[in-house]
Amino acid sequence: MNDTPSSSPLGGGILLAIGSIGGAIVGTVMGQPSLGLIAGVVLGALGATAIWLWDKARH
Template identity: 50%
Template sequence: MTKGRKEPIGAGAILALTILGGTIVGGLMGQPSAGLLAGTALGIAIAVLLWLWDRGK
């Protein structure tokens, strides 16, 4: 790691929470598999955006 560079931002917790949240919301709507996929897609999108934002710093 270069001098003066901070540690990268991690998005693992965000990814896990969106997957769980999507599954719960989908389950309440009668579609837990669709909720799982939607939560996973949202979590991946947020993780990629955080990675791109952190990379640009």
């Protein structure tokens, strides 16, 4: 018998990684790499938190 849940949990960590890398790149282009990195991490964390909350409500 298979006792695993029918749906697998979602992960939002990729948004954190993409946000930090993308923010650093955009920040470098704009002359503020540290500010871009911080903004990217914040946006990625918000997205990851939203996915976590949505996934938690789904189960």
